Amino acid sequence: MDRVINVEEARKKLGQLVEEADNRPVILTRRGRAAVLLSLERYEQLEHLANIAAGRELEAALESLHAAAAQNGVAIEVVDEAVAWARSGQAN
Numbered sequence: 001m002d003r004v005i006n007v008e009e010a011r012k013k014l015g016q017l018v019e020e021a022d023n024r025p026v027i028l029t030r031r032g033r034a035a036v037l038l039s040l041e042r043y044e045q046l047e048h049l050a051n052i053a054a055g056r057e058l059e060a061a062l063e064s065l066h067a068a069a070a071q072n073g074v075a076i077e078v079v080d081e082a083v084a085w086a087r088s089g090q091a092n
Contacts, residue, residue, distance in 0.1 A: 002027050002036075010037075
């Protein structure tokens with residue numbers, strides 16, 4: 001189980017908590033809100049997994065867009081050009 005500690009108490013033990021975060025996350029609470037202290041390695045793993053999931057969602061959306069375009073007689077190249085244009089930042 002993760003360790004749960006109030007922010008006021010955490011201030012007194014921050015160095016110790018950082019060391020403990022290598023083994024398990026530490027949940028910090030304050031006024032009904034919570035945050036998590038975890039190791040940099042674990043954070044990077046979670047970021048990597050989130051990026052993989054986002055990439056998969058994008059691929060699924062593009063497949064759906066291609067299918068809808070094909071169903072409506074729109075050339076895939078037109079869709080790909082529109083996506084490239086949006087990614088280039090010119091859409092803003």
